[in-house]
Amino acid sequence: MTEAIDRARRAGRLLLRFQSVFGLVVILVVSTIVAPVRNGENVFLTSRNLLNIVRFASENGIIAVGMTLVILTGGIDLSVGAVLALCAVGAADGMMNHGLGTVPTVALVLALGAFVGAVSGLITTRLQIQSFITTLAILGVARGVASLWADGYAIPLSFGEGEGLAPPRFKSMFGGRWTIFGLDVPAPVFYFLGVGVIAAFALRRTGFGRHVYAVGGNATAARLSGVNVNRVKLVVFMVSGLLAGMAALLHAALVNQGSHIDGNGYELNAIAAVVIGGTSLAGGVGTVAGSMIGALTLSILDNILGLRNIESEYQAILKGVIIVLAVVLQRVAAAGTTKRETG
Amino acid sequence: MLEIRGVGKSFAGVRALDDVSFDVAAGEVHALVGENGAGKSTLMKILAGAHTDYDGELFLDGAPLVLHSPRDAQRHGIAIIYQELNLIPELTVAENIFLGRERRTATGLLDAAGMDGAARALLDRLALPISTKRQVKMLRVGEQQLVEVAKALSLDAQLLILDEPTSALSEAEIRHLFDVIATLQAEGVTLIYISHKFDEVFAIADRVTVLRDGRYVATMPAADTSPPELIRLMVGRPLSDLFPRTDAPAGDEVLRVEDLTLSPSKQAGTRTVGPVSFTLHRGEILGVAGLMGAGRTELLEALFGVHSRRRIRGRLFLGGRERRVASPRSAIAAGLAFVTEDRKTQSLITLLSVRHNMTLAALRRFLRFSIVRRRPEEAAVQRSIAQLRIRTPGPGAQVNTLSGGNQQKVALAKCLMTQPQVLLLDEPTRGIDVGAKAEIYALISELAADGAGIVMASSELPELLAMCDRILVLCEGRVTAELSRAEATQERIMEAATSGLPKDTAA
Numbered sequence: 001m002t003e004a005i006d007r008a009r010r011a012g013r014l015l016l017r018f019q020s021v022f023g024l025v026v027i028l029v030v031s032t033i034v035a036p037v038r039n040g041e042n043v044f045l046t047s048r049n050l051l052n053i054v055r056f057a058s059e060n061g062i063i064a065v066g067m068t069l070v071i072l073t074g075g076i077d078l079s080v081g082a083v084l085a086l087c088a089v090g091a092a093d094g095m096m097n098h099g100l101g102t103v104p105t106v107a108l109v110l111a112l113g114a115f116v117g118a119v120s121g122l123i124t125t126r127l128q129i130q131s132f133i134t135t136l137a138i139l140g141v142a143r144g145v146a147s148l149w150a151d152g153y154a155i156p157l158s159f160g161e162g163e164g165l166a167p168p169r170f171k172s173m174f175g176g177r178w179t180i181f182g183l184d185v186p187a188p189v190f191y192f193l194g195v196g197v198i199a200a201f202a203l204r205r206t207g208f209g210r211h212v213y214a215v216g217g218n219a220t221a222a223r224l225s226g227v228n229v230n231r232v233k234l235v236v237f238m239v240s241g242l243l244a245g246m247a248a249l250l251h252a253a254l255v256n257q258g259s260h261i262d263g264n265g266y267e268l269n270a271i272a273a274v275v276i277g278g279t280s281l282a283g284g285v286g287t288v289a290g291s292m293i294g295a296l297t298l299s300i301l302d303n304i305l306g307l308r309n310i311e312s313e314y315q316a317i318l319k320g321v322i323i324v325l326a327v328v329l330q331r332v333a334a335a336g337t338t339k340r341e342t343g
Numbered sequence: 344m345l346e347i348r349g350v351g352k353s354f355a356g357v358r359a360l361d362d363v364s365f366d367v368a369a370g371e372v373h374a375l376v377g378e379n380g381a382g383k384s385t386l387m388k389i390l391a392g393a394h395t396d397y398d399g400e401l402f403l404d405g406a407p408l409v410l411h412s413p414r415d416a417q418r419h420g421i422a423i424i425y426q427e428l429n430l431i432p433e434l435t436v437a438e439n440i441f442l443g444r445e446r447r448t449a450t451g452l453l454d455a456a457g458m459d460g461a462a463r464a465l466l467d468r469l470a471l472p473i474s475t476k477r478q479v480k481m482l483r484v485g486e487q488q489l490v491e492v493a494k495a496l497s498l499d500a501q502l503l504i505l506d507e508p509t510s511a512l513s514e515a516e517i518r519h520l521f522d523v524i525a526t527l528q529a530e531g532v533t534l535i536y537i538s539h540k541f542d543e544v545f546a547i548a549d550r551v552t553v554l555r556d557g558r559y560v561a562t563m564p565a566a567d568t569s570p571p572e573l574i575r576l577m578v579g580r581p582l583s584d585l586f587p588r589t590d591a592p593a594g595d596e597v598l599r600v601e602d603l604t605l606s607p608s609k610q611a612g613t614r615t616v617g618p619v620s621f622t623l624h625r626g627e628i629l630g631v632a633g634l635m636g637a638g639r640t641e642l643l644e645a646l647f648g649v650h651s652r653r654r655i656r657g658r659l660f661l662g663g664r665e666r667r668v669a670s671p672r673s674a675i676a677a678g679l680a681f682v683t684e685d686r687k688t689q690s691l692i693t694l695l696s697v698r699h700n701m702t703l704a705a706l707r708r709f710l711r712f713s714i715v716r717r718r719p720e721e722a723a724v725q726r727s728i729a730q731l732r733i734r735t736p737g738p739g740a741q742v743n744t745l746s747g748g749n750q751q752k753v754a755l756a757k758c759l760m761t762q763p764q765v766l767l768l769d770e771p772t773r774g775i776d777v778g779a780k781a782e783i784y785a786l787i788s789e790l791a792a793d794g795a796g797i798v799m800a801s802s803e804l805p806e807l808l809a810m811c812d813r814i815l816v817l818c819e820g821r822v823t824a825e826l827s828r829a830e831a832t833q834e835r836i837m838e839a840a841t842s843g844l845p846k847d848t849a850a
Contacts, residue, residue, distance in 0.1 A: 206713050207706045214703055217692035224649065224689055225704040225757065226675040284694050 020277045020293040023326060027297055031304040043307055051186060053303045054296070058188035059247045059254075061295035063266055064273035065199045066240030068291040071274055072203075073236050074216045074283030075124065075131035080244040080270055082142035083116050084263030087248030089146045092155035092258025095166035102170045110245045116142060117241020121234035131237075139267070146260035154259035157252060175253030188250045192292070195243060200288040212236065216283025272319065273298055276326040297322075344369035344533050345390075345408075345502060350399035351557075352385055359385045362399070363559045365552050367502075372524060372534045374548035374565065376541075378577055378748075378778040382557040383537050384426075387504050390535075391423040392416035403502075420501035424491045424508055426747070432480035437462035439479055440494045465493040468526070470519045483636055489516065492523070503527065504535045509543060516635070521547055541570040553577055578778050594625030596663065597796035598765045603657035605638075605645040616641040616820040618657065623765065623796040628787065630811030631800035632836050638820040639800035640684055643767045646798070647681040648674045661764060675704060680763035682754055684770045686747075690754040693743035697735050698724045700742050700753055705760035727756040732782060748779025755786065766790060768799040772806060784810060804833050816840050 035044030043049060063080050070077045087109045094100040094108060120138050124131045159168045174191075177184040203209035211232045214222040223229045247266075252258050273294035279286025301322065305315045345367040352360040360382040367373045377383050388394045390401070392410035401408040403419060410416050416423070430439045437455075440462045446454040462475040471489045479487055488508060495503055509517045524534060524547055538544055544551060545565055553560040553576040560576050604617035616638035623629050631639045645655050648668040659666050659677075666677040674681070683689035691700055701724050702709060709720040724738045731752045735745055742753055751771070758766065771787070772780045787810065791797055801807050807814055814831050816824040816839035824839035 205715055207710045207715060208713065210699060210703065210706055210715065213695060213699070214692050217694050218688070220689050221692050222703070224647075224671045224681060224683060226672040226761075227703070228672060284692070 020290045020297070020326075023276065023329075024293050024297050024300075027300050027304075031300055035304060035307055044304060047183060049303065049307075051183070051189070053299045054189045054192070055186035056302065057295045057299035058186070058192035059250050060266065060269045060273055060298065061192045061292050062195050062243050062247045062250070063240075064270040064277075064291040064295050065195050065288055066236075066243035067267075067270040067274050068277070068279055068286060068288050069199065069203075069212060069236040070131070070240050071271075071279055071281060072212050072216045072283055072286055073233055074219065075233060075236070076271070076281070077117075077120065077135045077237060077240045078132065078267045079116065079120060079135040079138040079142055080240060080247075081263035081266035082139040082146070083113055083241050083244035084248045084251060084266060085258075085260050086116065086142045086146040086149075087113050087245040088252045088258035088262045089150045089155060089260055090258070091249060091252050092157055092166075093149060095170065096155055096157065096164060099163070102167045102173060105170065106249060109249055110242050113245025113248070114238045114242040117238040117244075118234065120241070121237030124237065125230040125233050131233075143260055150258070150260055152260070154257045154261075157256045157258070159256075170249075171253055171256075173253070174249045188254075191246060191250065195246070196288055196292045199239075203288055208232070208235070213284055216285075218284070269298065270295075272323050275323060278326075294326075344404060346402040347386075348400045348402065350386065350389060350397055350401070352382075352389060352394060352397040358557055360389075360397070360557045363554065363557075364399075365559060365562050367533060367535060368550070369533055370528060370531055371549040372528055372536055372547050374544040374551045375535055375537045375554065376544060376551060376573060376577060377554035377560075381554040381577070383554055384506065385557075386554070387423060387506055387535070387537065390416065390421060390502075390504060392421075417498055417500075420499070421504070422495040422498045422500035422502070423504040424488075424495050424506060426507040428487050428491055430479045430487055430490060430494075433478060435476050435478055436466070436473065436482075436490050436493075437475040439490060440465065440475075440497050442494075444497075461497070462493070465496050466490075468496065469493055469523055486635075489520070492520065496523075496527075500532065502533045502535070504537070506537045508536075509538065509540065517543070541573060544573070545570070594627075594794060596622055597625045597661065598623040598798075599660040599663075600646070601658040601660075603642075603645055603659070604655070605641055605650060606654045606656070608650070608654065614638070614820050616645065616817075619815070619822055620657075621815060621825070623798065625794045625796055626791050627813070628791050628797045628799055628811045630807040630814035630831075631798060631817065632804065632807055632814050633817035633840050635802065637817040637840065639802075639817060640769055641820070642817065643681060643769050643798065643800055646674070647671055647679055647767055649681075675761050675763075678764035679767060680704070680758035680761050680765070681767040682751075682758050682769060682771055684773065686750055686754045690757070691742050691750060694741060696739045697728070697733070697742055697745070697753055698738035701727055701738075701756050702760055704757050705762075708760070723760065727760065731756050731786065748775035748782075751775055751779070751783065755783070759790075763795065765796045765798065768797065768801075770801055771799060772801075772803070780806075804836055807831075807836070808833065818842055 031044050032042060035042050037043065063084070067077055067080065090112050091105050091109045094105050100108070116138060120131065120135050123129055124134045157166045159166050159171045161168070172187075174187055176187050178187055178190065179185070203212060211222065211227050214225065214227055215229050215232045219229050248262070251262055255262075274286070274291045275281065276294035276297055277287065277290025277292070279290060298319070301319060302315065305318065347366070348364050350360060350363045351358065363382070363386060375383050375386070385394065389397050392413045392415045395411055401410075408419065410419070431442065434442065437458045441458045446457050446461075448454045448457075459475045466473065466475065469489050469492060471486065471493070473482065473486060479490060482490065492508065508520060528534065536544070536548060548565045550562060551565050551568060551573065552562040553573065555577060599622045601620050602618040603620070604615065607615055619642060621629065631642060633639050644650060646659070646668070648670045652669045659668055661677050661679070668674045668677055668679070671681070687693060692703070698720070702720055706715070709716050709723070721738065727733070728735065728738065733745075733752045733756065734749050742750060745753065755771070768787070772783055775783070784806070787797060787799070799807070799811060808831055811831070812828050814826045814836065815822055816826065816836055818840050823842045824835070826835060826839075
């Protein structure tokens with residue numbers, strides 16, 4: 001008898017966990033059907049287009065992974081887009097004006113992102129300010145500093161050997177294509193998958209991961225169970241900042257510049273990916289895999305709407321509708337699995 | 344008045360309630376008793392319109408009763424007060440009472456004065472001397488429960504269902520509540536009273552219905568039955584000894600507290616607790632008694648480092664070594680464990696599984712290179728489930744799907760995972776039934792026999808008297824008596840608990 005319930009519950013949870021996959025499948029099928037056909041070939045299904053989709057999902061996806069951690073603890077990080085801009089400006093300035101090599105640039109940029117995250121985390125935990133407010137403030141500060149740093153202009157990246165040029169290795173590391181199984185896979189895809197796998201493992205299998213869910217589920221109970229709640233929160237903000245820094249490296253390599261207006265609105269894209277992926281904004285419930293699928297879903301949506309030449313206004317409206325639908329679906333699924341029983 | 348005919352309900356294929364039939368007569372106080380999972384709460388939720396997909400039929404005053412929502416039930420004059428409080432902490436007492444039914448003036452604005460006045464009258468009926476303008480979060484749990492009672496009274500219910508209304512009330516408040524129940528009964532209101540406390544059932548109930556494992560067992564006049572018979576009907580066997588406490592020789596000193604003082608908190612407006620000094624030995628159970636608000640919980644919280652370090656003075660020795668307990672984390676590291684009063688908000692992460700809750704406080708034990716080793720974790724969880732006889736579909740079940748008694752066992756299991764030297768228990772049997780209570784008492788005795796030191800705060804004097812080797816009595820934050828097992832009686836404890844109070848409020 002109890003086995004049967006357990007099985008039913010597990011099936012329910014499975015459905016809940018993979019409802020974002022169903023969403024992904026639906027949008028894939030719909031996109032394939034509505035995609036234009038050129039020279040007898042479905043434009044959407046070309047390997048080049050599919051790889052592009054994953055590539056464009058990568059930046060948002062990496063940021064969304066960090067956002068997932070923050071949201072799981074019950075917080076939110078609105079500063080990620082601004083941190084990306086700050087880090088992109090830092091990377092461009094470091095390489096173009098200070099002759100930094102690839103490795104020092106990467107190290108400094110990631111450290112800068114983590115540092116900004118640490119500031120958000122410290123203000124949130126030490127001064128007991130809601131992270132919505134803290135990171136909104138940091139958003140402004142980071143963009144302001146980025147603008148001052150670059151004198152209000154974008155710093156263009158020119159690659160080559162010698163004085164005043166950025167190392168070509170940087171471009172190939174973050175903007176190039178790596179050949180695997182005969183496919184030229186854009187480099188960002190590997191960072192995206194790598195970050196996702198590490199974060200998913202950390203959440204599922206480490207003590208830190210357990211603490212993240214505990215803090216988001218019930219911070220008081222977590223504290224009384226000996227969890228260092230403030231440290232957990234600090235760490236997730238640092239990870240979020242660090243991943244925004246990593247996204248900045250990919251972004252700079254893609255657009256060949258670092259600018260204080262980079263990453264505008266990225267925080268909302270990341271939150272959308274997290275929500276579509278089934279993570280609760282209340283904290284305590286959600287997965288990294290879901291957010292990655294959410295990022296892919298958004299990227300496919302952008303791609304197919306672009307292929308159909310639909311105006312950006314309609315794209316924005318459609319995205320909004322899909323986000324609401326995703327949340328409604330989750331609620332329906334959740335109601336089915338967590339029916340309470342008390343005696 | 345109310346007829347229940349063949350009512351049943353399933354959850355995910357499990358029969359929580361099966362073919363239950365009985366009548367509730369108009370104007371009676373009808374007690375409903377049964378163990379955890381007996382189906383009491385499920386039945387009450389059906390009556391309150393919270394579960395709408397059930398089998399069987401209901402009749403109210405002879406007419407078929409079909410409820411589609413809790414509002415529907417309210418319209419039929421049925422009100423329910425759940426064991427888990429349903430108040431909004433940020434709102435005031437009056438706002439909570441009239442939530443969703445706000446009174447308006449002719450101009451459409453909120454009639455704050457009118458609602459305050461009506462709330463005042465309701466609170467006066469309950470003899471609850473608190474301001475109607477206070478935020479509910481500033482009230483103690485017991486006061487909040489009385490506000491819930493006031494809220495139900497404001498609905499002019501004809502059938503009032505009380506689900507364990509006294510689980511957080513002091514003896515004086517329980518007497519007040521019973522007076523109110525008597526008044527309501529005299530006014531013709533019918534009451535269904537769910538309780539695990541037999542003294543209450545026999546004090547107020549006209550008839551008693553027993554449920555077991557989701558089935559109807561018996562209904563009888565309270566005058567014709569007795570606690571042993573009820574226990575037998577509830578658990579299906581005689582429960583020979585509720586308190587299996589054996590006198591064990593006390594061992595070495597395990598905890599010594601010198602002049603522990605918790606200074607008042609500015610935000611919460613609490614009073615100073617302490618200075619408190621005591622020594623606890625291995626195998627000893629020290630009780631902490633006192634009225635609601637006397638500082639029982641605060642004392643345990645101060646020991647466990649829950650409050651800001653700046654508020655705490657005094658010295659703590661564990662196993663003879665002085666330890667600084669600055670946070671719950673350092674308290675756990677020092678060998679303390681704390682089972683809190685309110686398991687849902689302070690102890691358990693209800694969305695997580697039984698497994699993850701159980702190992703949360705002792706996770707370090709299962710880590711290798713900060714990765715959780717799942718095999719030893721699973722083994723420890725299974726051992727715990729077996730040892731504490733936790734009824735759960737499995738270690739992966741969400742904690743909020745378990746009954747109250749089993750949730751409490753999970754909270755206890757979580758604390759025991761840390762292998763504590765000293766166990767702090769705050770109302771360890773609050774809101775759980777006799778069967779689960781007996782199991783928890785047995786566990787506490789076992790732990791003491793195994794050499795743990797136990798500090799147990801409780802508002803239930805019978806359990807303190809039966810379980811404790813010594814009892815500290817608090818009154819307004821100060822220790823007014825320390826009684827040995829031989830000296831302690833209900834009267835002496837109550838005397839000490841009220842000794843510091845002015846005569847008129849002590850009653």
